[in-house]
Amino acid sequence: MFINDMDNLPIINELKLFKKENYTKFFMPGHLQLVCKQDYTSVQKEVFGLLKEFEKDIFSFDVTEVNNFDNLANPNGIIQKSQEILSKDFGAKRAYFLVNGSTVGILSMVCAVTKNKDKIIIQKNSHKSVYNACKINDLSVVYIDTEKNNEFDIFEKMDLIKFENILNQNKDAKAVVITSPDYYGQNQNIEKLAKITHKYNMLLLVDSAHSPHYIYSEDFQKNAIYNGADIMVVSFHKTLPTLNQTALMFANNSLNDYVCDKLQEKLNIFQTTSPSYILLANIELTNNILKKYGKELYKNLKNNIENFKMHIKTLNKMLEKSDKNFYVKILNNDDFSRIVISTPNIKNTYKILKEEYKILPEMVNEKSIVFICNIFHTKHDFDLLYEAFKHISKKYLNIKGISLYTDRKDVFFKENVYEKKLSILNYLKENIGENCKKSIYSYPPGVPIVSEHEIINSEHIRYVSNIINNVEIDLFMG
The missing domain is CATH 3.90.105.10 (Molybdopterin biosynthesis moea protein, domain 2)
Known part of the structure; x- marks a missing residue:
């Protein structure tokens, strides 16, 4: 009904065109547009059904602060109760709903623990929201540089000795901000970093946007709060079946009530006053579902990913015997659900994945492609991904230097x-x-x-x- 009205509905029409492509999706948000797949397991079907029921209620759930709906900026009713449940589940002292994504949490935590002109230590490859928070409080910034993994075009983990040396040289800093896990599924050693940070009487703030799923399976490492971080921000929508902008901020028991209240005060400055009960309910429901089904869902996902990696390993052995000079390297990271792959001529690899196999990853950089995997991926998805890489390896010698610009009409x-x-x-x-x-x-x-x-x-x-x-x-x- 909208396709013929391109001039007046550019966003809607682009979304409609995207839907028609019917991609196999390895990107956020984690609900993957709630498209049913024929090979869902019984548990996946159950969870899918629960979320489809929620989808039906979206407009009826979109209310404001009437009756007993509480106040997001000063919760003392149902929102407070929901946050208390989440704080307990994540092992924190307090939880704060974020309806403007992790960005408002990062702005709030940095500004809550620093004053104007204070010194702060951050990773140089921090998200732009960390940089913006430093600008807001006009902070003196000390950068932590990390080595580059040139094979995948990503940054390595921090060196603990260098980390402590930086803190020792900047003892007047108020806090340290790190990212863990990063975009590529690499975890920092939060436990050791927290001990070093606290040794110098600084607070450890962790942008943990890519880790909300960690608490639902023992196959993941413990979250940053559990390992000693003072404040942690997570984005539900990045890896879980929730809508964009759903996120949470957590304060650890190491913080006193004054700092916890300061977090709420800053959050009330940066976050919208419109509560969006759709997003709050989506977070609450997803957390409840995954507490019940997460263990089995992630066990199934891990098995599918391990089988995929085994097939890739076999493919690489075959390629070694040929003269093609082609390989499919998988990053040895910490989060099994984040697959990062490097091949020669990565642009061509990406183009074939997208155009010939209708597989759409999260991102591609100079040397690698990132695939975000979650509870709604199936064996068929990974079989298709393997078939694509097998096909690409056969075509490699015949194709050189393809641009990522597609033949868009736009x-x-x-x-x-x-x-x-x-x-x-x-x-x-x-x-x-x-x-x-x-x-x-x-x-x-x-x-x-x-x-x-x-x-x-x-x-x-x-x-x-x-x-x-x-x-x-x-x-x-x-």
């Missing part, structure tokens, strides 16, 4: 994205050797390529040049 979109990226590239070239006036981010994953005031060098220009034609990665200054 010329306006293509040209505007390209022009914006080109202007950023030109800025870097014109200012090489100078301080960058604003941070430059790639999205996803939303971490800086060049940080504000960092000296622009040739590596920054090379990196941006390589992604300028990648329509799947946005580039922006801010």
Whole structure:
């Protein structure tokens, strides 16, 4: 009904076109648009049915603060009770609903524990919301640099000795902000980092957006709160079957009531005053469902992923015997549900996955592709993924240097994205050797390529040049 009205309904029509593609999805949000699959297990069918029932009630659940619906900014009724249940489940002192995503939680936790002009220590590859929080309180920022894994084009885990040296050299810092797990399923050693941080009387704040599923299966590591972090933020929508913007912030028992109240105070500044009971109910329901079914769901998911990896291992052995110089390398990370794959000519690999097999991953960078796997993925999904990589390995010798720009009819979109990226590239070239006036981010994953005031060098220009034609990665200054 909307397709013929492209001019007046551009968002709706793009969503309709996307739906028609019928992709096999390995990206967030974790509900995967609630599309039923024929090979669901009995437990998957049960959970799917519960969420479809919730889907029917979305508009009737969209109410405001009338009757006994409590106040998100000052909860003392049903919202407070729900948060108490969640704090207990996650092992925290307090839980705070976030209806504007993890971003408002990160802004709130940084601003709650620092004052104007304070010093803070952060990972250089932190999410842009961490940088924005530092701007808001005009903080003096000390960066933690980590080594690069050039094989996958990702950052390695932090070195604990270097970490302590930085804290020892900046004893006046109020807090440390780290990301764990990162976009690629790598966990930092939170337990040891927390001990080091507390040794220097600092607070450990963890952007744990990609870990809400950790508490529902023993096959995952313990969450950041359990391992000693003072404050943790998680995004339900990234890995669980909830709507975009569903997230939570948790305060550990290490914090006194003053700091806990300060978190609520800051949250009330950054978060909308509209409670969105749809999002609150979605978080509450999903947590309740996964407490009951999570163990079996993640056991099934792990088995499917292990079988997929076994097939890839067999494929690589076959490729070693050939003369194709092709491989499918899988990152040895900590979160089994996050698959990160590197191949030669990664752009071509991505293009075949998307266009020939209708498999859509979460993201692609210069050397690897990220697949987010969750409770609604099935054996068929992973069989298809394996068949795609087997097919790609056979085609490899015949295809070279394909651009990620597809033959979109939306010329306006293509040209505007390209022009914006080109202007950023030109800025870097014109200012090489100078301080960058604003941070430059790639999205996803939303971490800086060049940080504000960092000296622009040739590596920054090379990196941006390589992604300028990648329509799947946005580039922006801010």
